[in-house]
């Protein structure tokens with residue numbers, strides 16, 4: 001098994017491994033727009049396209065963390081804009097529970113994020129990634145420090 | 149006397165043929181109360197009722213193999229906390245209400261071997277099972293204690309610093325044996341094939357390591373979101389003393405605060421994860 005942040009003590013890497021789950025209809029298109037508009041953002045994120053944020057099973061997030069991802073981002077359409085009407089409403093509840101549970105067990109909440117990014121929000125996507133990368137890096141650094 | 153009434157009720161139900169099996173509490177020896185299965189009306193003498201009837205017998209009703217083997221009607225003896233888990237099963241269409249006869253018994257709280265009332269009973273609010281839910285009620289009517297839910301045990305953990313909290317839990321995750329007793333005893337963990345036993349794909353590391361155990365406990369608790377009724381059975385059976393109620397109750401608290409939902413109250417209402425409100429709070433979204 002690869003080392004995961006689940007057992008700390010690792011040095012903080014220069015490049016982080018953050019997994020982004022983006023819904024096909026909004027966030028993925030938004031990220032695409034950021035690319036075609038040549039917006040700059042850190043390359044620490046790897047994108048996995050999902051049909052809808054409502055497809056997200058919390059296990060996908062947990063599996064990433066278990067296998068060594070430094071952080072996870074789930075991004076979907078804004079509420080009301082889901083291509084399937086309500087997928088993002090369900091996932092919002094699901095992820096709220098997951099986030100609470102992770103934190104309760106001592107996993108830094110900055111490692112797991114959720115965002116709404118529409119197809120026209122290329123610039124927002126770049127900002128979201130910047131913020132997530134920063135947060136995950138802070139979380140990693142802090143963990144290494146406290147682990148002594 | 150409660151036990152006398154339990155015995156006569158069981159005998160009547162078995163003799164008039166309305167049930168072919170009674171699931172209740174019997175005794176195995178001093179201080180060892182265990183589930184008993186009674187098919188013969190003459191055997192009702194084996195039934196007992198005391199403050200050590202810990203088992204949540206509803207566990208048997210969510211076992212489909214067991215139900216199939218006993219395809220007649222089943223009579224079951226329940227306490228208030230057990231009633232909640234039965235309501236959750238009904239809300240999920242796991243039990244055919246017409247096939248069971250529910251014998252609700254007033255419960256004054258269970259005691260541990262030192263004579264202290266169990267913590268889960270201190271927190272319980274269904275001392276007296278619902279009249280319109282049970283087929284038979286035994287014991288005096290007790291007024292429901294209307295009290296504010298007390299989550300101070302959870303707040304205490306929440307208020308720890310992150311590294312301390314991690315240490316607190318990792319200390320237990322180091323010792324969890326992965327015996328799965330907590331899962332197996334839970335009346336609401338009824339999947340035929342549990343995700344923990346799946347190997348292809350393997351979602352959760354099966355070894356009893358801190359990493360695998362942490363994930364196991366996240367998933368176990370998560371699957372009970374909006375369902376766990378805090379019957380405390382998981383914590384009771386754990387051989388290493390894992391504070392499982394502290395995990396379950398964290399979710400119970402979040403579900404109450406965020407979704408205004410309590411499980412086991414209304415059999416028409418499913419887990420809040422199967423529903424949503426457009427204006428659910430989203431303060432955690434960036």
Ligand code: SF4
Nearest residue numbers: 324325327328330386
């Ligand atoms: S009963 Fe206890 S030791 Fe066994 S799997 Fe559950 S938490 Fe681990």
Ligand code: SF4
Nearest residue numbers: 334376378379380382
């Ligand atoms: S998780 Fe534990 S307390 Fe909750 S319903 Fe299952 S056995 Fe009871």
Ligand code: FES
Nearest residue numbers: 023052076077082
């Ligand atoms: S399609 Fe984007 S969230 Fe459902």
